[in-house]
Amino acid sequence: MNPNKALWEKGDFTRIASSMRESGEALVRRIGIKKGMKVLDLGCGDGTTAVPAAKLGAEVLGVDIARNLVEAGNRRAQEMGLENCRFQEGDATNLREIPDQSFDLVMSIFGAMFAPKPHDVAKEKVRVTRPGGRIVMGNWIPGDPTLVAQVLKISSAYTPPPPEGFVSPMTWGVESHVVDRFGAAGVPAEKITFDRDTYTFNYPGRPAEWLGEFRNYYGPTMNAFEAAEKSGRGAELQKELEDLFARQNRSGREDVTSIPATFLRVTVAL
Numbered sequence: 001m002n003p004n005k006a007l008w009e010k011g012d013f014t015r016i017a018s019s020m021r022e023s024g025e026a027l028v029r030r031i032g033i034k035k036g037m038k039v040l041d042l043g044c045g046d047g048t049t050a051v052p053a054a055k056l057g058a059e060v061l062g063v064d065i066a067r068n069l070v071e072a073g074n075r076r077a078q079e080m081g082l083e084n085c086r087f088q089e090g091d092a093t094n095l096r097e098i099p100d101q102s103f104d105l106v107m108s109i110f111g112a113m114f115a116p117k118p119h120d121v122a123k124e125k126v127r128v129t130r131p132g133g134r135i136v137m138g139n140w141i142p143g144d145p146t147l148v149a150q151v152l153k154i155s156s157a158y159t160p161p162p163p164e165g166f167v168s169p170m171t172w173g174v175e176s177h178v179v180d181r182f183g184a185a186g187v188p189a190e191k192i193t194f195d196r197d198t199y200t201f202n203y204p205g206r207p208a209e210w211l212g213e214f215r216n217y218y219g220p221t222m223n224a225f226e227a228a229e230k231s232g233r234g235a236e237l238q239k240e241l242e243d244l245f246a247r248q249n250r251s252g253r254e255d256v257t258s259i260p261a262t263f264l265r266v267t268v269a270l
Protein backbone atom coordinates (compact mmCIF):
# COMPACT_ATOMS: atom_id res chain seq x y z
CA MET A 1 0.00 0.00 0.00
CA ASN A 2 1.21 3.51 -0.88
CA PRO A 3 2.25 4.99 2.54
CA ASN A 4 0.98 8.44 1.52
CA LYS A 5 -2.49 6.97 0.84
CA ALA A 6 -2.37 4.83 4.00
CA LEU A 7 -1.58 7.88 6.13
CA TRP A 8 -4.67 9.80 4.99
CA GLU A 9 -7.04 6.83 4.92
CA LYS A 10 -5.98 5.87 8.42
CA GLY A 11 -8.14 8.40 10.23
CA ASP A 12 -11.10 10.45 9.14
CA PHE A 13 -10.10 13.95 8.08
CA THR A 14 -13.77 14.99 7.99
CA ARG A 15 -13.58 15.25 11.79
CA ILE A 16 -10.99 18.03 11.41
CA ALA A 17 -12.45 19.53 8.23
CA SER A 18 -15.72 20.22 10.07
CA SER A 19 -13.86 22.99 11.89
CA MET A 20 -12.64 24.50 8.58
CA ARG A 21 -15.90 25.10 6.72
CA GLU A 22 -16.21 28.88 7.27
CA SER A 23 -12.60 29.49 6.26
CA GLY A 24 -12.98 27.27 3.17
CA GLU A 25 -15.98 29.32 2.05
CA ALA A 26 -14.24 32.62 2.71
CA LEU A 27 -11.13 31.52 0.80
CA VAL A 28 -12.95 30.51 -2.38
CA ARG A 29 -14.70 33.90 -2.37
CA ARG A 30 -11.35 35.67 -1.93
CA ILE A 31 -9.66 33.90 -4.82
CA GLY A 32 -12.36 34.93 -7.25
CA ILE A 33 -14.14 31.73 -8.22
CA LYS A 34 -16.86 32.51 -10.76
CA LYS A 35 -19.83 30.75 -12.27
CA GLY A 36 -18.87 28.34 -15.05
CA MET A 37 -15.16 28.28 -14.17
CA LYS A 38 -13.55 24.84 -14.49
CA VAL A 39 -11.87 24.13 -11.16
CA LEU A 40 -9.69 21.24 -10.01
CA ASP A 41 -9.28 20.90 -6.23
CA LEU A 42 -6.24 18.73 -5.60
CA GLY A 43 -5.97 16.97 -2.24
CA CYS A 44 -9.51 18.16 -1.73
CA GLY A 45 -10.38 16.00 1.28
CA ASP A 46 -14.15 15.89 1.70
CA GLY A 47 -14.60 19.22 -0.08
CA THR A 48 -13.77 22.06 2.33
CA THR A 49 -13.03 24.28 -0.69
CA ALA A 50 -14.51 22.16 -3.54
CA VAL A 51 -18.06 22.34 -2.17
CA PRO A 52 -18.20 26.13 -1.66
CA ALA A 53 -16.53 26.62 -5.08
CA ALA A 54 -19.36 24.60 -6.63
CA LYS A 55 -21.90 26.64 -4.65
CA LEU A 56 -20.46 29.71 -6.40
CA GLY A 57 -21.32 28.02 -9.72
CA ALA A 58 -17.94 26.60 -10.76
CA GLU A 59 -17.65 23.16 -12.41
CA VAL A 60 -15.57 21.39 -9.78
CA LEU A 61 -13.59 18.17 -9.79
CA GLY A 62 -12.09 17.18 -6.46
CA VAL A 63 -9.19 14.72 -6.57
CA ASP A 64 -7.81 13.07 -3.47
CA ILE A 65 -5.67 10.04 -2.73
CA ALA A 66 -7.87 8.87 0.19
CA ARG A 67 -10.82 6.74 -0.86
CA ASN A 68 -12.82 7.48 2.32
CA LEU A 69 -12.55 11.23 1.75
CA VAL A 70 -13.56 10.94 -1.91
CA GLU A 71 -16.63 9.00 -0.80
CA ALA A 72 -17.40 11.59 1.89
CA GLY A 73 -17.05 14.40 -0.67
CA ASN A 74 -19.40 12.76 -3.14
CA ARG A 75 -21.89 12.16 -0.32
CA ARG A 76 -21.75 15.82 0.75
CA ALA A 77 -22.17 17.07 -2.84
CA GLN A 78 -25.13 14.74 -3.37
CA GLU A 79 -26.80 15.76 -0.11
CA MET A 80 -26.48 19.40 -1.16
CA GLY A 81 -27.80 18.68 -4.65
CA LEU A 82 -24.57 19.96 -6.25
CA GLU A 83 -24.48 18.33 -9.68
CA ASN A 84 -21.48 20.50 -10.65
CA CYS A 85 -19.21 18.96 -8.01
CA ARG A 86 -17.73 15.48 -8.16
CA PHE A 87 -14.87 13.74 -6.45
CA GLN A 88 -12.54 11.01 -7.66
CA GLU A 89 -9.49 9.19 -6.42
CA GLY A 90 -6.15 10.31 -7.79
CA ASP A 91 -2.55 11.10 -6.92
CA ALA A 92 -1.23 14.65 -7.24
CA THR A 93 2.15 13.30 -8.33
CA ASN A 94 0.60 11.67 -11.42
CA LEU A 95 -2.78 12.89 -12.65
CA ARG A 96 -2.77 10.41 -15.51
CA GLU A 97 -6.56 10.46 -15.93
CA ILE A 98 -6.66 14.25 -16.48
CA PRO A 99 -5.96 15.70 -19.97
CA ASP A 100 -3.55 18.63 -20.51
CA GLN A 101 -4.83 22.21 -20.07
CA SER A 102 -8.28 21.19 -18.85
CA PHE A 103 -8.83 23.64 -15.94
CA ASP A 104 -9.11 27.42 -15.51
CA LEU A 105 -8.05 27.10 -11.89
CA VAL A 106 -6.17 24.38 -10.03
CA MET A 107 -6.37 24.91 -6.29
CA SER A 108 -4.80 22.90 -3.54
CA ILE A 109 -5.32 24.05 0.00
CA PHE A 110 -3.16 22.08 2.44
CA GLY A 111 -3.59 19.22 -0.03
CA ALA A 112 -0.88 18.55 -2.62
CA MET A 113 1.72 19.87 -0.16
CA PHE A 114 1.39 16.45 1.53
CA ALA A 115 2.18 14.46 -1.62
CA PRO A 116 5.70 13.10 -2.09
CA LYS A 117 7.78 14.17 -5.13
CA PRO A 118 7.01 17.92 -5.05
CA HIS A 119 8.60 18.56 -8.45
CA ASP A 120 6.20 16.06 -10.05
CA VAL A 121 3.29 17.77 -8.26
CA ALA A 122 4.27 21.18 -9.67
CA LYS A 123 4.68 19.71 -13.16
CA GLU A 124 1.28 18.02 -13.06
CA LYS A 125 -0.47 21.16 -11.85
CA VAL A 126 1.06 23.20 -14.66
CA ARG A 127 0.19 20.52 -17.22
CA VAL A 128 -3.53 20.40 -16.37
CA THR A 129 -4.01 24.20 -16.14
CA ARG A 130 -4.91 26.04 -19.36
CA PRO A 131 -2.70 28.92 -20.61
CA GLY A 132 -4.08 32.08 -18.98
CA GLY A 133 -5.34 30.02 -16.04
CA ARG A 134 -4.20 30.03 -12.41
CA ILE A 135 -2.84 27.72 -9.75
CA VAL A 136 -3.55 28.57 -6.10
CA MET A 137 -1.91 26.67 -3.26
CA GLY A 138 -2.32 27.02 0.49
CA ASN A 139 0.76 25.76 2.33
CA TRP A 140 1.61 25.67 6.03
CA ILE A 141 4.84 27.50 6.87
CA PRO A 142 7.72 25.78 8.68
CA GLY A 143 8.60 27.44 11.98
CA ASP A 144 5.45 29.57 11.97
CA PRO A 145 4.22 30.11 15.53
CA THR A 146 0.55 29.35 14.73
CA LEU A 147 -1.26 26.06 15.26
CA VAL A 148 -0.70 23.66 12.39
CA ALA A 149 3.01 24.33 11.93
CA GLN A 150 3.44 23.87 15.68
CA VAL A 151 1.40 20.63 15.78
CA LEU A 152 3.56 19.19 13.00
CA LYS A 153 6.76 20.43 14.64
CA ILE A 154 5.90 19.06 18.09
CA SER A 155 4.73 15.75 16.58
CA SER A 156 7.95 15.31 14.62
CA ALA A 157 9.93 15.38 17.87
CA TYR A 158 8.08 12.21 18.96
CA THR A 159 8.29 10.25 15.70
CA PRO A 160 11.24 8.33 14.27
CA PRO A 161 13.24 10.17 11.57
CA PRO A 162 11.65 9.84 8.12
CA PRO A 163 13.19 7.51 5.53
CA GLU A 164 16.18 8.69 3.49
CA GLY A 165 15.15 10.99 0.63
CA PHE A 166 11.87 12.05 2.27
CA VAL A 167 11.04 15.68 1.46
CA SER A 168 9.11 17.44 4.22
CA PRO A 169 5.68 18.73 3.12
CA MET A 170 6.51 21.91 5.03
CA THR A 171 9.09 22.87 2.37
CA TRP A 172 6.08 23.98 0.27
CA GLY A 173 5.78 26.82 2.78
CA VAL A 174 9.20 28.21 1.76
CA GLU A 175 9.08 30.65 -1.16
CA SER A 176 12.44 29.62 -2.69
CA HIS A 177 11.32 25.96 -2.91
CA VAL A 178 8.04 26.97 -4.53
CA VAL A 179 9.90 29.05 -7.13
CA ASP A 180 12.34 26.20 -7.77
CA ARG A 181 9.57 23.60 -8.24
CA PHE A 182 7.41 25.68 -10.57
CA GLY A 183 10.57 26.90 -12.31
CA ALA A 184 11.48 23.29 -13.14
CA ALA A 185 7.94 22.97 -14.55
CA GLY A 186 8.64 25.90 -16.91
CA VAL A 187 7.07 28.78 -14.94
CA PRO A 188 9.24 31.91 -14.51
CA ALA A 189 9.49 33.37 -10.99
CA GLU A 190 7.69 36.61 -11.97
CA LYS A 191 4.50 34.61 -12.57
CA ILE A 192 4.40 33.53 -8.92
CA THR A 193 3.07 35.68 -6.09
CA PHE A 194 3.00 35.02 -2.36
CA ASP A 195 0.62 36.23 0.34
CA ARG A 196 0.24 35.46 4.04
CA ASP A 197 -3.31 34.31 4.68
CA THR A 198 -5.26 32.90 7.63
CA TYR A 199 -7.57 29.95 8.25
CA THR A 200 -9.57 29.96 11.45
CA PHE A 201 -10.55 26.61 12.95
CA ASN A 202 -13.85 26.72 14.86
CA TYR A 203 -14.87 23.84 17.11
CA PRO A 204 -17.90 23.81 19.43
CA GLY A 205 -16.04 22.39 22.42
CA ARG A 206 -12.96 22.86 24.60
CA PRO A 207 -9.50 23.00 22.97
CA ALA A 208 -8.58 19.69 24.67
CA GLU A 209 -11.66 18.04 23.14
CA TRP A 210 -10.67 19.30 19.71
CA LEU A 211 -7.17 17.92 20.28
CA GLY A 212 -8.93 14.59 20.90
CA GLU A 213 -10.23 14.75 17.31
CA PHE A 214 -6.63 15.11 16.07
CA ARG A 215 -5.44 12.27 18.29
CA ASN A 216 -8.18 9.92 17.11
CA TYR A 217 -8.78 10.97 13.49
CA TYR A 218 -5.89 13.01 11.98
CA GLY A 219 -3.41 10.55 10.42
CA PRO A 220 -0.18 12.46 11.19
CA THR A 221 -1.20 13.04 14.84
CA MET A 222 -2.40 9.43 15.21
CA ASN A 223 1.03 8.27 14.06
CA ALA A 224 2.80 10.67 16.41
CA PHE A 225 0.82 9.33 19.40
CA GLU A 226 1.47 5.72 18.37
CA ALA A 227 5.21 6.40 18.21
CA ALA A 228 5.17 8.42 21.45
CA GLU A 229 3.31 5.65 23.29
CA LYS A 230 5.82 3.06 22.10
CA SER A 231 8.57 5.07 23.75
CA GLY A 232 6.46 5.78 26.87
CA ARG A 233 6.05 9.48 25.98
CA GLY A 234 2.34 9.57 25.08
CA ALA A 235 1.36 11.64 28.14
CA GLU A 236 4.18 14.11 27.43
CA LEU A 237 2.98 14.63 23.84
CA GLN A 238 -0.63 15.02 25.06
CA LYS A 239 0.43 17.68 27.56
CA GLU A 240 2.54 19.60 25.04
CA LEU A 241 -0.30 19.68 22.51
CA GLU A 242 -2.97 20.47 25.12
CA ASP A 243 -0.94 23.50 26.22
CA LEU A 244 -0.50 24.59 22.61
CA PHE A 245 -4.22 24.29 21.78
CA ALA A 246 -5.28 26.15 24.95
CA ARG A 247 -2.71 28.92 24.35
CA GLN A 248 -3.82 29.45 20.77
CA ASN A 249 -7.55 29.57 21.52
CA ARG A 250 -8.90 33.04 20.67
CA SER A 251 -12.60 32.40 21.37
CA GLY A 252 -12.43 34.23 24.71
CA ARG A 253 -14.15 31.19 26.30
CA GLU A 254 -12.86 27.90 27.66
CA ASP A 255 -15.71 25.78 26.32
CA VAL A 256 -15.44 26.86 22.67
CA THR A 257 -12.42 26.75 20.38
CA SER A 258 -11.46 29.27 17.72
CA ILE A 259 -7.87 29.12 16.51
CA PRO A 260 -6.41 31.15 13.62
CA ALA A 261 -3.49 29.70 11.69
CA THR A 262 -1.25 31.45 9.17
CA PHE A 263 -0.42 29.93 5.79
CA LEU A 264 1.42 30.86 2.61
CA ARG A 265 -0.95 31.46 -0.29
CA VAL A 266 0.82 30.86 -3.59
CA THR A 267 -0.69 32.11 -6.85
CA VAL A 268 0.80 31.04 -10.17
CA ALA A 269 -0.48 32.86 -13.27
CA LEU A 270 0.03 30.81 -16.41
Ligand SMILES: C[S@@+](CC[C@H](N)C(=O)[O-])C[C@H]1O[C@@H](n2cnc3c(N)ncnc32)[C@H](O)[C@@H]1O
Binds near residue numbers: 017047092108115
Ligand atom coordinates in the same frame (compact mmCIF):
# COMPACT_ATOMS: atom_id res chain seq x y z
C1 LIG B 1 -4.78 18.31 5.48
S1 LIG B 1 -5.86 17.45 4.38
C2 LIG B 1 -6.68 18.82 3.57
C3 LIG B 1 -7.92 18.43 2.82
C4 LIG B 1 -8.68 19.60 2.16
N1 LIG B 1 -7.90 20.31 1.18
C5 LIG B 1 -9.23 20.54 3.20
O1 LIG B 1 -8.76 21.69 3.24
O2 LIG B 1 -10.10 20.12 3.96
C6 LIG B 1 -4.70 16.86 3.16
C7 LIG B 1 -5.36 16.13 2.04
O3 LIG B 1 -4.41 15.85 1.00
C8 LIG B 1 -4.67 14.55 0.49
N2 LIG B 1 -3.46 14.03 -0.14
C9 LIG B 1 -2.28 13.70 0.45
N3 LIG B 1 -1.42 13.24 -0.46
C10 LIG B 1 -2.06 13.29 -1.68
C11 LIG B 1 -1.68 12.94 -3.01
N4 LIG B 1 -0.48 12.41 -3.28
N5 LIG B 1 -2.58 13.12 -3.99
C12 LIG B 1 -3.81 13.61 -3.73
N6 LIG B 1 -4.22 13.94 -2.49
C13 LIG B 1 -3.36 13.79 -1.47
C14 LIG B 1 -5.08 13.78 1.74
O4 LIG B 1 -5.75 12.59 1.44
C15 LIG B 1 -5.96 14.80 2.45
O5 LIG B 1 -7.29 14.73 2.05
